Amino acid sequence: MKPSGIRAFFDLVLGMKDVISLGVGEPDFVTPWEIREAGITSLEQGFTSYTSNKGLLKLRLAIHSYLKNTFGISYSAEDEILVTVGVSEGVDLALRAIMNPGDKILVPMPSYVSYGPMTELAGGIPVYIDTRKDDFKLTPQNLKKHIDPKVKGIIFNYPANPTGVSYTRKELEQLKKVLIGHKILCITDEIYCDLTYDFTHTAFPSLPGAKEYTLYLNGFSKSFAMTGWRVGYACGPKDLIAAMTKIHQYTIMCVPITSQMAACEGLHSSQQSVENMKREYKRRREFVVTRLNKIGLKCHMPQGAFYAFPSVRKTGMNGLKFAQKLLTAQKVAVVPGTAFGDEYTDNIRISYATAFEKLKEALLRMETFVRTHRK
């Protein structure tokens, strides 16, 4: 497996002082206090043991209720829900559970960095689907072109990192028809579901007939600003969850109990905090995207998550060059598009999970930078 090409650039950022970073892939809010407090209390009370491999029953029950109330899907807390170390572990378990050597996994691109490498680690072949010509959106036509009998599954992330693209219920219906028609397992990474701005998020398994072909992955990192706690969950057909639990019990054993107790509290009491965060992100999104387009960095309006994925083509530089020069000239950090796929040389990823004051300053600096570098 080849090493990540932009590691050197990351090291450059980390070695520099006083940088305004728009390169962070996690919320800028700290975990809401009631959740942190629940974690502290659980420690005080001496909850320091292992839990059931599948995760605390009360957490699985809370997840069951949340999914039922929010998206109208019902997963049994008993044998259809597994608590994982973030969505990352969920993807890994799923791939290892389903893959035979030579099986293929579809990965719409650009994508979060781990899907391809994890597929390879599990002995499979990632099939990358370029979405540039459709504004980074997977279409049924494009999808069909990549399907053959060796395709076992798709890793489908929406709202997406790094593009912020998401899908309406109607669009998902069309994709579902193609996928289910070919009996392809849909591994959906819906970690940004609570950060959907222009329409209501539809959970893939809530589409009629989709549940038995879906492995639904979600977690607490983004909605509850709990990235460092490492709690996620996988929901799916009984057999698949059982196979994944087998791997999980030998490799991980269980998610740390403190994190599980805190996550429980999140589902019980922090929906208002989630709503507040979302409102704040939405405002930043409007601000950032209109500014980027005005500066001359063409950018589609993302429907979710907290990323914008503008093109820097107009400057005559590729994304990596742009990021390097912007960093040294203006001390603003962004992530080159190639971090998310070799072809995405024209783009950079901007995270607006940054305090408004800083965003404002960063965009001013970018404006100056682009003005002096326009072709």
Add this chain to the structure above:
Amino acid sequence: MDEILEILEKDARVTPEEIARMTKKKVADVKKKINQYEKDGVILKYKAVINREIVKVRNEEVRALIEVNLVPQKDLGFDKVAQRIYSFPEVASCFLVSGTYDLLLIVRGRDIHTVSRFVAEKLSPMENVRGVVTHFMLKKYKEDGVMLKQKEEDKRIAISY
């Protein structure tokens, strides 16, 4: 609440142009709305929240929470009496509350004597004031949702996927 108010309540220095971008409204409309809010007294004032714990002003003022028991005035209830009290410039805030007393005041003064004098000479002798209990504030931890402590730095690593 209108989004414009929500944004300004958090940060009064956000400009109409920025609000327009954030909310997808026209700048002129945002300006018009803000003007109207100011005229209607919806927006009363723009001010900074100062962390006095850090500033350590030389003539630092003291603050006291004062519980006041009132005798309500016939036909007028508490409002008229309250007005006579909150019109004093020393009274920074005034609330009518339920429970064992009627008014809760936040009173400011140059020092402890100034506040004491206000209580002894102005507040207590008032005709409709039945009794007062004064609590001098020792330390302020949080005000209007803002925690009064040193700014915390961003603990995230500067770049990640």
